[in-house]
Amino acid sequence: MENDRVSWRGNSGLGDGREADLDLTKGMYDAGDMVKFGFPMAFTATVLSWAILEYGDNLEAVKQLEYAQESLKWITDYLINAHPFSDVLYIQGRPLFQVNSSFPGTEVAAETAAALASASLVYKKINLTYSEILLVHAQQLFTFADTHRGSYSVSIPQVQKYYNSSGYGDELLWAGGWLYHATGDPSYLNYVTEQNQKAFGNLDISNVENLDLQMYRETAEILMCGLLPDSPTATTSRTNSGLIWIVQWNSLQHSVASAFLAVLYNYVLGKNPLKMSYVVGYGSNYPQYIHHRGSSIPKNASTGCSDGFKWYNSTSPNPNIAVGALVGGPFFNETYNDFRNNSMQGEPTTYNGALMVALLSGLVATSSVVRSF
Numbered sequence: 001m002e003n004d005r006v007s008w009r010g011n012s013g014l015g016d017g018r019e020a021d022l023d024l025t026k027g028m029y030d031a032g033d034m035v036k037f038g039f040p041m042a043f044t045a046t047v048l049s050w051a052i053l054e055y056g057d058n059l060e061a062v063k064q065l066e067y068a069q070e071s072l073k074w075i076t077d078y079l080i081n082a083h084p085f086s087d088v089l090y091i092q093g094r095p096l097f098q099v100n101s102s103f104p105g106t107e108v109a110a111e112t113a114a115a116l117a118s119a120s121l122v123y124k125k126i127n128l129t130y131s132e133i134l135l136v137h138a139q140q141l142f143t144f145a146d147t148h149r150g151s152y153s154v155s156i157p158q159v160q161k162y163y164n165s166s167g168y169g170d171e172l173l174w175a176g177g178w179l180y181h182a183t184g185d186p187s188y189l190n191y192v193t194e195q196n197q198k199a200f201g202n203l204d205i206s207n208v209e210n211l212d213l214q215m216y217r218e219t220a221e222i223l224m225c226g227l228l229p230d231s232p233t234a235t236t237s238r239t240n241s242g243l244i245w246i247v248q249w250n251s252l253q254h255s256v257a258s259a260f261l262a263v264l265y266n267y268v269l270g271k272n273p274l275k276m277s278y279v280v281g282y283g284s285n286y287p288q289y290i291h292h293r294g295s296s297i298p299k300n301a302s303t304g305c306s307d308g309f310k311w312y313n314s315t316s317p318n319p320n321i322a323v324g325a326l327v328g329g330p331f332f333n334e335t336y337n338d339f340r341n342n343s344m345q346g347e348p349t350t351y352n353g354a355l356m357v358a359l360l361s362g363l364v365a366t367s368s369v370v371r372s373f
Helices: 038-061 065-081 106-123 128-147 157-163 169-183 186-193 213-227 252-261 308-312 350-363
Strands: 088-092 097-100
Touching: 038 065, 038 088, 038 106, 038 157, 038 350, 065 106, 065 128, 088 106, 106 128, 106 169, 128 169, 169 186
Parallel strands: none
Antiparallel strands: 088 097
């Protein structure tokens, strides 16, 4: 590990990618276990890039900008290495899985394109050579994703249990939008405003042929009005305390993602019926038994491959505090069961973490950004 700020974390996965003659030792595990899923990792990188681009001055004010950039590069270095050929992308290690022209994975390739395009903007002023490398990979991946359309959940059915896809139209537009920002090439703008009927072809969206920038704006306004609690069209899908409710598993993910655009941070940090912070290490009352291997096993313990169950079943709180980790969150009735085997509520994820960085960095102070990047 480089610049390790977590005293209880050590090296792992040093052989990742070796069987394909690749160096996949960087990157991040998606959550509390030890799997590098490319799809959520790419989303994590995109959101982190967005946070840096929008609120970099705020991050700098609290001396966190350099750390955010280092974390981003740790992911993008991995994603570059996972893309050895224009039409090949490795989406998981141990065991290695790849998508290619014969077994396509449009959503994961497009999400990775978005990650690298957004990161190219982050590094444009501080490392132009690296920025250009990121952009080349982003453009190749977007072409691959769009040319060889097909769901990675079909090509690699093993992922359905973990990060199943509901369709790839959104990732194609997401990637096209980021590439337009990164290049200024009007063909990408045209793609997301005039050519996106193909991308939305399998979705139930009326008047799809007229999806243009004005419609995107109107849709965004409708979304924001649904999120703001005092709006006459506010969504009624909320808990009694006002938490926006989408799904039971990892319930805070969508709320925090919405809060990046609106405000719902007080609930997460303790203003809730349990008076508990869902961010580990924040306040005096936070989850003690999170579903996280590294946090659960004493840092000096000598453990074999199957010895982890000793700590998994332990009744003692986690010996290592994963400071800043955002757990899954409460149930709809706003209860939380603090047990290590409760992965539904108690497992932190990197993408939740990136969303929290985005949310909190936006709240440091009023940003000096006068318009979106």
